[in-house]
Amino acid sequence: MxxxxxxxxxxxxxxxxxxxxxxxxxxxxxxxxxxxxxxxxxxxxxxxxxxxxxxxxxxxxxxxxxxxxxxxxxxxxxxxxxxxxxxxxxxxxxxxxxxxxxxxxxxxxxxxxxxxxxxxxxxxxxxxxxxxxxxxxxxxxxxxxxxxxxxxxxxxxxxxxxxxxxxxxxxxxxxxxxxxxxxxxxxxxxxxxxxxxxxxxxxxxxxxxxxKDELLAGAGTLVRARDPHALRLTLDRAALPATANTDGGFVVRADPGAVGQAAADAGLVLTELRAAGSGGLEHLFLTLTAGSSTREAVR
Incomplete structure (x- = not known):
């Protein structure tokens, strides 16, 4: 152990x-x-x-x-x-x-x-x-x-x-x-x-x-919009931590309801909104480390 x-x-x-x-x-x-x-x-x-x-x-x-x-x-x-x-x-x-x-x-x-x-x-x-x-x-x-x-x-x-x-x-x-x-x-x-x-x-x-199975089951939310820039600003204003993924969407450390409500309040048209768990470990990693520095620490 x-x-x-x-x-x-x-x-x-x-x-x-x-x-x-x-x-x-x-x-x-x-x-x-x-x-x-x-x-x-x-x-x-x-x-x-x-x-x-x-x-x-x-x-x-x-x-x-x-x-x-x-x-x-x-x-x-x-x-x-x-x-x-x-x-x-x-x-x-x-x-x-x-x-x-x-x-x-x-x-x-x-x-x-x-x-x-x-x-x-x-x-x-x-x-x-x-x-x-x-x-x-x-x-x-x-x-x-x-x-x-x-x-x-x-x-x-x-x-x-x-x-x-x-x-x-x-x-x-x-x-x-x-x-x-x-x-x-x-x-x-x-x-x-x-x-x-x-x-x-x-x-x-x-x-x-x-x-692993427990964490992957709650990996946040994957969201895409017709206007990705506006979506990014909306998520920031709503204090919803988000990381851009490799295919144009965002992985958000929040449940789909909160993300959808923020988008609706801003009048955004979403093209995808779903739990990110099916995206596997990559989505989980991006969700949990959103906002963390990816620079090597220099001492």
Whole structure:
């Protein structure tokens, strides 16, 4: 189990994460979502003992990461696939990790095979790896200690469609065997396909969390009008948070009745007005993070 309890992180006057709390249960994949700069990576770094929180705390299987005597045997972490020694071969990277964790060296070949790195790739230096190969090696490092928990930040970056499909199956199988997965990714369709629960963060705060089906059932309202500019102004005047989507409409964080009434009061002709739940995770994400900055935080 992962438990994040009122985590806050400030860098001087800038608050990167504010009062974030959630739980990830065994047997589940939890999708951790938010715009760039929302605080996802900072939260995961605090969970994994890499960044000290200003306040609050986080535990893995009931203990802070720093208190785990051999953390790699409990929690597998992949936060940055590029953070590997470029001069070592893939097999050497895993051999060093195995020695550090006290893992039987026989697991090295099995883990390389599990993540799809063959003998030729294992003998190649990491500096010559593609990003997708580094992701696979990073996942091998996370799995090497046979942990009960996985914490993964953008693990599908650099993978081709076949690789993304493979990773989805691997994570689903890990959870189905009783493991706990916390997965941060911008690939919303893949998160929707594999996750059981969702935690959505915006501006450093949790804006929604719960079961995937429960959240997708209440994803706001999709609206379109003959005059999109007038609709935008109307929604702003009515204080209805809205985000333009990719096909000319708006996703509004309100129920259809409120949106329709605002449009009627303004004399607008609507061409579409419906609950956005059928739009899937993309609509939910846009609805919940409407108004959040999409800029990377610079510190």
């Amino acid at each position: 992962i438990e994040v309890d009122h985590l806050t992180k400030r860098y001087g006057p800038h608050t990167a994460v504010e009062d974030v709390s959630f739980r990830c249960e065994p047997g589940t994949v939890t999708g951790f979502l938010g715009p760039n700069g929302a605080g996802k990576s900072t939260t995961m770094r605090m969970l994994c003992g890499m960044t000290p929180p200003t306040s609050g705390g986080a535990t893995v299987v009931g203990r802070p990461y720093r208190d785990l005597p051999n953390p790699g045997r409990v929690i597998g972490v992949l936060l940055d696939a590029s953070a590997q020694h470029a001069g070592r071969t893939g097999r050497e990277v895993l051999a060093l990790a195995a020695a550090t964790m006290g893992v039987d060296r026989g697991r090295i070949a099995a883990t390389l095979d599990l993540v799809g790195l063959n003998a030729t790739a294992a003998r190649r230096r990491v500096g010559a790896y593609s990003l997708g190969m580094r992701q696979r090696l990073g996942l091998a490092l996370a799995l090497l200690g046979d942990p009960r928990v996985l914490v993964l930040d953008e693990p599908a970056n650099g993978l081709d469609p076949e690789g993304i499909f493979w990773m989805r199956g691997l994570l689903r199988d890990f959870a189905d065997r009783g493991g706990t997965v916390l997965l941060s990714s911008h690939l919303l369709r893949e998160v929707e396909a594999v996750a059981d629960r969702l935690v959505v963060i915006g501006g450093g705060r949790v804006v929604a969390q719960g079961g």
